[in-house]
Amino acid sequence: MAQLVGKMLRHLLLLSYIYSAQSIHDQYITVDSYLGYKVVRVIPKTQEQVEFLINLPEQFLDFWTEPGLYRNVDIMTNPEWFDDLAKELEFAQLTYSEIITDVQKIVDEEKMELERIKIVNEGNFSLFSYHEYPEIVAHLEFLAETIPEVEVEIIGQSWEGQEMVVLKICKNGCGNKPAIWIDGGIHAREWISPATTLWTIHEVLNADPWFTESLDWYFLPVFNPDGYQFTHEHTRLWRKTRSFHNSLLGCRGTDANRNFGYHWNEGGSSGDKCFDTYHGPEAFSEPETANVRDFIMARNGTVKYYNNMHSYSQLVLLSWGYTTDPPPNYMEFVSNLPCSFYHKPMALPIVQYVISLPSNSTIWASDWALGEAGIPFSFSMELRDTGKHGFLLPPSFIEPVGKETWEFHKTVAMAILEEYKQFSTEI
Ligand SMILES: [Zn+2]
Numbered sequence: 001m002a003q004l005v006g007k008m009l010r011h012l013l014l015l016s017y018i019y020s021a022q023s024i025h026d027q028y029i030t031v032d033s034y035l036g037y038k039v040v041r042v043i044p045k046t047q048e049q050v051e052f053l054i055n056l057p058e059q060f061l062d063f064w065t066e067p068g069l070y071r072n073v074d075i076m077t078n079p080e081w082f083d084d085l086a087k088e089l090e091f092a093q094l095t096y097s098e099i100i101t102d103v104q105k106i107v108d109e110e111k112m113e114l115e116r117i118k119i120v121n122e123g124n125f126s127l128f129s130y131h132e133y134p135e136i137v138a139h140l141e142f143l144a145e146t147i148p149e150v151e152v153e154i155i156g157q158s159w160e161g162q163e164m165v166v167l168k169i170c171k172n173g174c175g176n177k178p179a180i181w182i183d184g185g186i187h188a189r190e191w192i193s194p195a196t197t198l199w200t201i202h203e204v205l206n207a208d209p210w211f212t213e214s215l216d217w218y219f220l221p222v223f224n225p226d227g228y229q230f231t232h233e234h235t236r237l238w239r240k241t242r243s244f245h246n247s248l249l250g251c252r253g254t255d256a257n258r259n260f261g262y263h264w265n266e267g268g269s270s271g272d273k274c275f276d277t278y279h280g281p282e283a284f285s286e287p288e289t290a291n292v293r294d295f296i297m298a299r300n301g302t303v304k305y306y307n308n309m310h311s312y313s314q315l316v317l318l319s320w321g322y323t324t325d326p327p328p329n330y331m332e333f334v335s336n337l338p339c340s341f342y343h344k345p346m347a348l349p350i351v352q353y354v355i356s357l358p359s360n361s362t363i364w365a366s367d368w369a370l371g372e373a374g375i376p377f378s379f380s381m382e383l384r385d386t387g388k389h390g391f392l393l394p395p396s397f398i399e400p401v402g403k404e405t406w407e408f409h410k411t412v413a414m415a416i417l418e419e420y421k422q423f424s425t426e427i
Contacts, residue, residue, distance in 0.1 A: 032234055034103035036079035039064060040096040041072055041387065042089060052092040058275050061085065062237065064390050065313060066362060072313075074099060074387050076237070099387055106392045107236045113395060127199055127402075129395050130191045133162065133229045136198065136221055140167045147205065149212060155220070156291030159243040162225040164291050169204055169217040176216075178420045180305040180413060181296060181375075183220040186256050186365065188227030189237045189391045190311040192383050192401055197221040197309060199402030200409060207410075214417050216302070218295075224256055224288055237391060239276050241286050247273035254280035257308070259289045262368035263322040269364075289365075296373050304416045305377040306369035307409070312390055313382035315354055316408070319370045321363035321380075327370060376419075377412055381405070 044050045044067060053067035053075075060081040064074040077085045089096050100106065117129040125131065125139045144152045149171045154163045168174055184190075184197035198221050204211055211217075222228050226242035240253025251274035258269035261283030265271070269279035284290045296303055319327050363380040370378035384401050385393055393401075 034107055034237070037076055037103040038079075038082055038098055039074050039076045039100035039103065039390065040085070040089075041074050041099045042094040042096045043072060044069055044094065049092055049094055052094075056085075056088060058270075058272075058277075062276065065387070072387055074390060076100075076103060100390070103237075103392075106389070110236075110392055110394065117395060127195075127202060128398055130195055130398075132232045133222055133225045136194065137163070137165050139198070140165050140221070143167065143201070143205075150205070153295075155295045156287060158224070158226045158288055159241055159286065160226040162229070164220065164225060164288065165222075166295065167201060167219045167221070169201070169212055169219075171209075171212045174216050175299070175302060177214060177302070178304045178416050179216040179218060179299060179302045180307075180409070180416070181218045181220075181303050181369075182307045182309065182409065183223045183292070183365075184309045185221065185225075185228050186223040186308060187239045187310060188224050188231045188241075189239050190309075190383075191231070191391070192311045192393045192397065193309040194221045194228065195395075195398045196383055196402050196405050199398060200406055203402070203406040203409075211410075211413060215413060218299075218303070220292065223292065227253065240278065241288055243280075243286055245273055245281050245285070249274055251278075254278050254286050256286055256289050257310075257362065257365050259284060259286050260364040260368040261293070262364065262371045264364070266322060268322075268362050293368075293373075296369070296375075301374060303369075303373065303375050304420055305409075305412050306366055306373070306375040306379070307412075308363070308365040308369070308380045309383060309405075310380060311383040311393065312385055312387065314384055314386055315382040317363045317366070317380040317382065319363065319367050319378055321367050377416060379412075381408070 042049075042053070044053060047069060050067045050069055053063075053073055060077065062076040064076055065072060067073050075085070086096070114129060117126060121129070125135060125142075131139070140152050144150045144167070149169055151168050151170075153166045153168060155166050156164050158164060170177075182197055182200060184193035184195075187193075197219055201217075201219050201221075204217050224241050227238055227240055230238050230242055238253070240255050242252055243254055244252050245254070255269065255277050258264075258277060258279040264283035265279050268277075270277040272278060280286055284293055296306075366378040366380045369375040383405065384397055389397075
């Protein structure tokens with residue numbers, strides 16, 4: 001009883017904070033500085049501790065990684081809320097370590113580094129840097145103008161009316177070969193993801209001709225252009241789209257990953273418009289997710305590999321995410337993969353990626369790709385790192401991440417050709 005009363009008092013205390021203080025996510029709308037913001041790490045060792053973290057008031061916290069048993073859970077907090085968070089963690093017997101002491105310092109360093117690279121490259125596009133959305137679009141258009149088998153397609157517009165650009169590499173035309181879809185930047189702040197997608201385009205263009213003679217490639221480097229540009233111009237750690245669904249508090253944006261229409265709103269996402277995990281008013285409410293759905297469904301089952309790229313944690317996430325049960329074709333799916341799949345991408349020379357088997361993870365986009373679009377090789381990937389820099393990964397990492405990710409794509413591409421080699425003659 002005493003414990004229950006204590007718990008209730010604690011929640012009353014939290015509620016008083018909710019109504020007296022500006023939340024961390026509201027601050028994202030108006031305040032552009034992370035001065036004194038910290039990131040702390042805890043590793044829950046019991047399911048109760050996981051539940052405890054899930055139930056912390058998200059208004060004051062920004063979960064950089066999601067709570068899970070024996071996982072690194074990284075939480076950003078503003079200076080005002082830090083002491084209370086420390087008390088909360090102590091209450092749950094969760095020992096924390098401070099992994100970033102001043103987020104703004106790293107944001108400033110990143111800005112300076114990007115400026116330096118711009119000067120070195122005399123303003124020209126560099127694969128070794130992070131770019132604003134218009135620069136990326138101009139680069140994709142340049143590739144389409146200069147390389148015969150490359151074209152760009154506007155697959156629709158974002159909430160704010162920006163064009164969503166897919167780059168297609170199809171030798172002798174699209175649609176008569178098994179196809180690969182890779183997208184980046186569904187979450188705005190995960191800058192390594194669009195940069196890696198751009199890197200992959202260049203790997204494909206410079207690879208053995210087999211890769212383009214046997215397969216069609218579709219790339220959407222920036223899935224969420226409004227959010228992505230917002231991270232460049234205003235708020236570096238914005239995650240969602242920029243849509244507005246009549247929030248009384250003025251909160252904006254939907255988590256596009258959680259907006260996909262496959263087991264939508266069945267847990268692991270939020271109905272609160274101010275939360276970073278807001279799933280939207282209905283499945284595919286966001287023009288960005290609807291545009292991707294329409295493009296993929298119009299490929300008439302030719303897409304055999306879907307990869308939805310995120311950061312960070314160095315994980316390859318297999319379906320299903322919405323349940324711990326494996327998909328019906330799981331054994332068939334796994335046995336179709338060459339043995340090297342298990343080893344090669346895992347034992348890359350520089351870092352390790354861990355394959356996460358079906359395990360209630362948060363992969364709505366690739367679950368939809370497998371469950372609804374019928375794409376047999378559907379993955380989500382969490383790129384580097386494991387938390388030293390988190391979302392603020394220096395641009396010097398683009399090359400190694402690009403190279404190791406290409407190894408993964410190559411392995412899957414070869415598995416697809418092995419599995420669907422009769423494909424092109426059949427259709
Ligand atoms: Zn993400």
